[in-house]
Amino acid sequence: MMPNLGRILEGKVGLVVGIANDQSIAAGCAYAFQAAGASLAVTYLNEKARPYVEPVAKSVDAAIFEPLDVETDEQLEALFSTIEARWRRLDFLLHSIAYCPKADLQGRVTDCSREGFAQAMDISVHSLIRLTRRAEPLMSAGGSILTMSYYGAEKVVDHYNIMGPVKSALEATVRYLAAELGPKGIRVNALSPGPLRTRAASGISHFDEIINEAQARAPEHRLVTIEEVGAIAACLASDASQSMTGNTAHVDAGYHIMA
Numbered sequence: 001m002m003p004n005l006g007r008i009l010e011g012k013v014g015l016v017v018g019i020a021n022d023q024s025i026a027a028g029c030a031y032a033f034q035a036a037g038a039s040l041a042v043t044y045l046n047e048k049a050r051p052y053v054e055p056v057a058k059s060v061d062a063a064i065f066e067p068l069d070v071e072t073d074e075q076l077e078a079l080f081s082t083i084e085a086r087w088r089r090l091d092f093l094l095h096s097i098a099y100c101p102k103a104d105l106q107g108r109v110t111d112c113s114r115e116g117f118a119q120a121m122d123i124s125v126h127s128l129i130r131l132t133r134r135a136e137p138l139m140s141a142g143g144s145i146l147t148m149s150y151y152g153a154e155k156v157v158d159h160y161n162i163m164g165p166v167k168s169a170l171e172a173t174v175r176y177l178a179a180e181l182g183p184k185g186i187r188v189n190a191l192s193p194g195p196l197r198t199r200a201a202s203g204i205s206h207f208d209e210i211i212n213e214a215q216a217r218a219p220e221h222r223l224v225t226i227e228e229v230g231a232i233a234a235c236l237a238s239d240a241s242q243s244m245t246g247n248t249a250h251v252d253a254g255y256h257i258m259a
Helices: 025-035 050-059 073-087 114-138 163-184 207-217 226-237
Strands: 013-017 039-044 064-067 092-095 143-148 186-193 248-251
Touching (some): 025 050, 025 226, 039 050, 114 163
């Protein structure tokens, strides 16, 4: 159930990157943004992914729906040209992308290939930099940039493997972007949801064990929902969070506080 956010994003326009299907974290954020009054641009990876993303785009009445493979600079340029032509500005951006080749994701960090590490860092981390660089000129009046991390960036989580160092790099990138863009009124924050049964998470080996441990150890003894993550994302995208930047906000029913 979507928390009542009022209309805290009324009149704002935002870009949502990383929806895989209607159960993904990015979809929960898109639902919350739209419920809070925002107009949205939504992307999909390719034609194979489009049928899974399009229902979400339609449900949030997306004003822009375009393909985006973050490894393709031409698609990045085309997307931001469309946004500029339509809105002349961008108030917030959600980056919810992570990828690592399966063999490297499910193996030891010690055994991670050079190619797998480079691709994981490029898609999961540098893509945030590329999106931010293109969003910056459209945020002349300030704005909010959000990305998705995980507790494995801070502590060793069994079976999270190479994505732990990758997410650590993502959180460090958030801090440096926040420092650089703060004078322009552009805030950069990460959200760190607890484990959720999403398509992206299904590639992690023994993921059921991670889910069960989080539910058992979290102070609230439950898992969070994509709607709850979306509600926090909407707050961070709104003017209510103008004094918050460079943070990692845990949305995990308190799991991260437990030793």
